[in-house]
Amino acid sequence: MAASSSKTIVVQTTLGPQRFREMPNIDEYVEAHAERFEEELCQLLKIPSVSAAPEHQGDIRRACYWVADQFRRLGFVTEVVPTAGHPLVYAESPPVPDAATVLVYGHYDVQPPDPLEKWISPPFEPTERDGNLYARGATDDKGQMLTHIKSAEAWMEVEGRLPLNLKFVIEGEEEVGSAGLEAYLVEQAQRLACDCVVVSDGAQFAPGRPAITYGLRGIAYYELRLAGPKRDLHSGSFGGSVTNPANALARMLAALVDEQGRVRIPGFYDDVVPLTDRERKEFASLDFDEKAYFEEIGVRGATGEAGYTALERRWARPTCDVNGLWSGYQGEGAKTVLPATAGAKFSFRLVPNQDPEKISAALKPMLSELCPPGIEMELIDFHGSPGVLVPLDSPYIAAAARAIEHAFGRRPVFAREGGSIPIVTAFHETLEADVLLLGWGQDDDNTHSPNEKFCLADFHRGIKASARLWKELSEI
Amino acid sequence: MAASSSKTIVVQTTLGPQRFREMPNIDEYVEAHAERFEEELCQLLKIPSVSAAPEHQGDIRRACYWVADQFRRLGFVTEVVPTAGHPLVYAESPPVPDAATVLVYGHYDVQPPDPLEKWISPPFEPTERDGNLYARGATDDKGQMLTHIKSAEAWMEVEGRLPLNLKFVIEGEEEVGSAGLEAYLVEQAQRLACDCVVVSDGAQFAPGRPAITYGLRGIAYYELRLAGPKRDLHSGSFGGSVTNPANALARMLAALVDEQGRVRIPGFYDDVVPLTDRERKEFASLDFDEKAYFEEIGVRGATGEAGYTALERRWARPTCDVNGLWSGYQGEGAKTVLPATAGAKFSFRLVPNQDPEKISAALKPMLSELCPPGIEMELIDFHGSPGVLVPLDSPYIAAAARAIEHAFGRRPVFAREGGSIPIVTAFHETLEADVLLLGWGQDDDNTHSPNEKFCLADFHRGIKASARLWKELSEI
Numbered sequence: 001m002a003a004s005s006s007k008t009i010v011v012q013t014t015l016g017p018q019r020f021r022e023m024p025n026i027d028e029y030v031e032a033h034a035e036r037f038e039e040e041l042c043q044l045l046k047i048p049s050v051s052a053a054p055e056h057q058g059d060i061r062r063a064c065y066w067v068a069d070q071f072r073r074l075g076f077v078t079e080v081v082p083t084a085g086h087p088l089v090y091a092e093s094p095p096v097p098d099a100a101t102v103l104v105y106g107h108y109d110v111q112p113p114d115p116l117e118k119w120i121s122p123p124f125e126p127t128e129r130d131g132n133l134y135a136r137g138a139t140d141d142k143g144q145m146l147t148h149i150k151s152a153e154a155w156m157e158v159e160g161r162l163p164l165n166l167k168f169v170i171e172g173e174e175e176v177g178s179a180g181l182e183a184y185l186v187e188q189a190q191r192l193a194c195d196c197v198v199v200s201d202g203a204q205f206a207p208g209r210p211a212i213t214y215g216l217r218g219i220a221y222y223e224l225r226l227a228g229p230k231r232d233l234h235s236g237s238f239g240g241s242v243t244n245p246a247n248a249l250a251r252m253l254a255a256l257v258d259e260q261g262r263v264r265i266p267g268f269y270d271d272v273v274p275l276t277d278r279e280r281k282e283f284a285s286l287d288f289d290e291k292a293y294f295e296e297i298g299v300r301g302a303t304g305e306a307g308y309t310a311l312e313r314r315w316a317r318p319t320c321d322v323n324g325l326w327s328g329y330q331g332e333g334a335k336t337v338l339p340a341t342a343g344a345k346f347s348f349r350l351v352p353n354q355d356p357e358k359i360s361a362a363l364k365p366m367l368s369e370l371c372p373p374g375i376e377m378e379l380i381d382f383h384g385s386p387g388v389l390v391p392l393d394s395p396y397i398a399a400a401a402r403a404i405e406h407a408f409g410r411r412p413v414f415a416r417e418g419g420s421i422p423i424v425t426a427f428h429e430t431l432e433a434d435v436l437l438l439g440w441g442q443d444d445d446n447t448h449s450p451n452e453k454f455c456l457a458d459f460h461r462g463i464k465a466s467a468r469l470w471k472e473l474s475e476i
Numbered sequence: 477m478a479a480s481s482s483k484t485i486v487v488q489t490t491l492g493p494q495r496f497r498e499m500p501n502i503d504e505y506v507e508a509h510a511e512r513f514e515e516e517l518c519q520l521l522k523i524p525s526v527s528a529a530p531e532h533q534g535d536i537r538r539a540c541y542w543v544a545d546q547f548r549r550l551g552f553v554t555e556v557v558p559t560a561g562h563p564l565v566y567a568e569s570p571p572v573p574d575a576a577t578v579l580v581y582g583h584y585d586v587q588p589p590d591p592l593e594k595w596i597s598p599p600f601e602p603t604e605r606d607g608n609l610y611a612r613g614a615t616d617d618k619g620q621m622l623t624h625i626k627s628a629e630a631w632m633e634v635e636g637r638l639p640l641n642l643k644f645v646i647e648g649e650e651e652v653g654s655a656g657l658e659a660y661l662v663e664q665a666q667r668l669a670c671d672c673v674v675v676s677d678g679a680q681f682a683p684g685r686p687a688i689t690y691g692l693r694g695i696a697y698y699e700l701r702l703a704g705p706k707r708d709l710h711s712g713s714f715g716g717s718v719t720n721p722a723n724a725l726a727r728m729l730a731a732l733v734d735e736q737g738r739v740r741i742p743g744f745y746d747d748v749v750p751l752t753d754r755e756r757k758e759f760a761s762l763d764f765d766e767k768a769y770f771e772e773i774g775v776r777g778a779t780g781e782a783g784y785t786a787l788e789r790r791w792a793r794p795t796c797d798v799n800g801l802w803s804g805y806q807g808e809g810a811k812t813v814l815p816a817t818a819g820a821k822f823s824f825r826l827v828p829n830q831d832p833e834k835i836s837a838a839l840k841p842m843l844s845e846l847c848p849p850g851i852e853m854e855l856i857d858f859h860g861s862p863g864v865l866v867p868l869d870s871p872y873i874a875a876a877a878r879a880i881e882h883a884f885g886r887r888p889v890f891a892r893e894g895g896s897i898p899i900v901t902a903f904h905e906t907l908e909a910d911v912l913l914l915g916w917g918q919d920d921d922n923t924h925s926p927n928e929k930f931c932l933a934d935f936h937r938g939i940k941a942s943a944r945l946w947k948e949l950s951e952i
Contacts, residue, residue, distance in 0.1 A: 217712060231774070235797045317716055319711075325801045339799070339800070345811070373776070382810040
């Protein structure tokens with residue numbers, strides 16, 4: 001395990017496993033070097049590595065080499081790996097035989113900064129205000145990614161080694177789809193083998209409430225195209241005698257969900273891992289303010305699967321959502337058309353252990369059955385992905401919780417997330433490893449918006465938690 | 477009845493009612509002058525009176541005065557009436573006290589001729605081929621309208637008078653919405669008072685199968701707008717906990733129609749005049765070829781209200797058709813959006829005696845009830861119009877049938893039409909008069925398309941039928 005297959009072999013002294021009961025020296029190192037860590041973060045933030053903008057190609061390279069240089073200085077085996085798009089950085093710490101192996105994922109590319117005029121300070125001139133560092137990429141993901149590099153540095157400087165094997169994959173295409181990384185993952189799966197994956201590219205539950213996100217929903221996404229008459233017809237002359245594809249679409253979509261908000265596809269719930277009592281208690285203990293939530297969204301009430309709270313519905317129950325609808329006349333006024341076609345995009349959020357392929361296999365005959373005479377149906381099956389769930393009783397979760405409590409002074413919240421993070425699913429599926437989602441950011445960090453920020457206290461707590469995490473994971 | 481209220485009083489010899497048992501002289505006149513009638517039709521067809529095109533303003537005037545001149549030559553009280561748009565021509569035959577009064581409607585404006593390159597002969601150079609006269613407006617409506625003017629001429633020339641009172645309203649805005657006429661109708665309702673209205677602006681059932689269209693469906697048209705969250709949400713992070721307006725729309729629209737194809741609005745069928753046995757027999761006798769019909773439309777089957785044939789569903793049963801749908805993402809690929817809004821346009825075709833206002837009054841609470849928590853609903857009620865039905869046992873229908881049989885040598889088909897003709901509804905409602913729809917055209921006349929044509933034999937049969945119609949109506 002953890003033997004380097006890098007082409008550039010760097011001779012390393014290999015060290016056996018060792019116990020690190022307390023880490024006062026490492027915490028002290030992190031505190032003593034806090035100012036320099038911030039300066040280094042600012043160096044990286046000054047590079048406008050906007051992956052979506054061809055004119056920033058050079059900046060992308062600069063940021064990539066800046067990251068690679070961090071690893072080289074630590075004596076890590078380091079590679080800049082070309083992809084069809086922007087290069088990624090792969091690095092490995094000196095091998096520690098018989099110790100656990102952890103893969104850290106992050107990205108050095110950033111979102112475009114537009115609209116520029118809304119920034120209080122320029123996006124690529126990092127500026128501190130009220131304990132926050134404002135810059136594009138501060139939290140997403142340069143600041144969070146750097147916590148794991150700096151924690152590795154602390155270990156290397158204080159102990160001369162890490163307590164386990166670290167592998168880093170830092171890509172430059174996260175904001176544009178991670179195509180290069182996904183190919184790399186499949187190609188290098190053996191080399192990337194690990195016990196767990198650590199990702200810090202998200203937010204805490206609330207200020208002062210650090211979180212471990214232990215579950216993501218998956219997705220199965222479809223487009224349904226219905227074709228009726230070969231041309232639009234006059235709804236007066238023909239209406240009533242011809243099956244209207246827009247009417248048919250409404251019926252078919254409506255039939256997907258029952259009165260209780262449950263999806264009616266046969267077998268849909270068969271593989272659903274139910275919420276445990278512990279989870280429901282954990283969620284309830286979060287004091288999630290439904291009223292404030294709905295107010296923020298701008299609705300006065302809600303529907304959903306009967307028997308579940310809003311948080312349970314978002315995080316841990318499957319759904320059916322229509323994502324798009326189109327047919328006939330969408331302009332001003334009244335046009336008496338019986339449309340030739342109608343279409344919809346719709347998707348199911350899946351929870352573990354639902355299988356998108358099994359859903360597709362049950363959905364197709366159901367829709368065919370619902371499709372009325374006079375309508376030709378085409379179902380496009382977009383690539384689906386299953387949900388991800390790290391069991392709450394996993395030792396990795398327990399280790400991460402201890403590390404976070406050490407650094408943040410508070411037990412983390414155990415949260416799930418309703419969306420998918422395709423790259424997390426890819427790591428989970430390709431490497432068959434549990435993924436620890438340890439977000440050091442805040443919900444109001446303005447990722448993807450003007451005035452992105454990262455709380456500097458969270459930056460430093462993140463480094464300390466990361467350093468502790470290596471110890472905790474090495475002791476499992 | 478039929479006293480002229482025109483401001484321009486033309487002194488006329490008033491004549492009492494008189495019986496015209498046979499009309500050999502009138503038929504002979506029509507035959508003798510056939511060539512000149514065609515020449516006159518060609519004169520009118522050469523004027524490109526395209527009502528939608530501002531550059532044809534002058535042509536519109538020329539066509540209008542050409543029509544007015546026809547009436548003046550017959551000694552009719554004739555007015556060119558300005559409207560907010562294009563002028564209309566109003567004319568009255570010399571009064572025949574105690575005789576019936578018939579209002580003839582037609583229009584001198586035409587559709588734009590585009591696409592020009594698809595015309596075999598230029599649209600405003602009338603050309604005869606295979607017994608048809610090809611020109612824009614040949615059948616819609618210059619040729620058909622002229623049949624009634626020429627029949628009046630035959631009476632005036634042969635008998636020196638008409639057997640009843642004729643009023644003509646020939647407008648120049650039929651192809652652009654008839655706004656001026658609708659205002660005129662309301663304003664001059666008293667002056668336009670009549671026993672029945674005759675309109676020839678449509679088609680026969682098939683070649684050699686003349687038709688009387690005795691019923692039109694009405695319409696009630698709505699737009700439903702649903703608003704959920706105040707912005708588009710990520711369907712992963714929020715899906716399941718927020719009511720999705722596109723899902724809600726599908727449910728609400730699906731709920732409008734039951735499994736039997738019947739509209740579920742409370743009381744929807746209360747005022748429906750059922751098909752009589754005679755009507756169902758008449759329809760069945762038409763040898764309507766459902767297979768060929770569906771083939772032409774391009775469908776392999778159909779749904780509709782249970783218990784009715786395709787023709788009955790089109791002509792005489794109410795419907796619910798979705799005319800437009802929109803929500804969320806309509807582009808390529810998959811976008812995981814939980815849309816903020818969703819909307820639909822939908823309409824009910826109504827049959828006599830359904831009342832659009834009553835439908836609206838029942839629809840609104842039904843939709844409100846169906847609208848789920850978390851969705852704000854807005855229902856836009858477009859102007860509706862009721863259906864029109866002339867009882868098959870009406871003496872006007874019988875008179876028209878005799879006139880058509882005289883001229884075409886065949887008993888007419890009694891047909892209904894699934895669409896509305898707003899101006900017919902306006903005549904029916906405003907003047908409270910039965911409307912006789914006597915189309916002399918054919919289904920393949922290419923109205924509104926390149927190579928519009930009118931069969932010259934139908935033109936002459938139309939004149940003969942019209943001349944006979946005045947006699948038949950005068951004898952009721």
